[in-house]
């Protein structure tokens with residue numbers, strides 16, 4: 001499945017939703033909610049960058065345009081360090097509830113903002129809140145994305161048919177089990193229990209990895225700096241990375257690297 005000497009591919013992805021999570025889908029614009037969002041870029045991100053530096057891992061950061069506008073230095077730093085920057089909407093909009101015109105505007109705006117900071121057009125897309133419209137796949141082709149990472153239909157990368165088009169979209173699936181939000185995100189409105197013990201989540205994430213390794217598969221972890229960036233969860237992430245690194249021939253790669261490998265070796 002992978003290149004010579006690689007048994008299993010691991011992609012670490014961080015969605016820097018910041019305040020957009022609260023302003024967008026949760027519709028909570030109070031100072032208290034915004035402070036929770038700001039914790040991600042301001043406190044969680046330095047910890048995450050430090051961890052990736054320590055283990056020499058390149059990761060992918062999916063960033064809403066609003067976050068990039070308000071924290072451009074973070075986008076610049078990540079890009080300079082060789083991490084991948086992906087598209088994640090503007091204000092974390094769920095495009096399944098927008099018109100086709102609005103969705104295209106969000107698509108263009110996010111691209112322009114990220115490209116304006118890094119000088120490079122993002123090649124990866126992750127839909128905010130897992131929202132998909134009947135037009136999303138068309139837009140991904142129209143705007144030249146290499147891959148999408150928003151759906152959960154398989155364990156390994158796969159191709160999506162696009163109505164009326166010959167080209168297909170490469171999907172790098174994620175899973176809610178390997179997403180920090182359902183496990184940890186606490187909120188009164190809308191109510192989310194969250195606040196799982198890290199030992200419980202580490203058990204799930206470690207066992208997912210162990211079986212993935214056995215199958216020689218692809219492991220796609222989805223984290224959010226405002227959630228995973230809390231101290232006890234960073235310790236858990238560190239433990240997880242050490243566990244993964246204890247196995248031979250693991251390829252820590254950005255989503256883009258995995259997509260490029262897949263397109264070349266497993267074409268549609």
Ligand SMILES: [Zn+2]
Nearest residue numbers: 015017128129
């Ligand atoms: Zn998000």
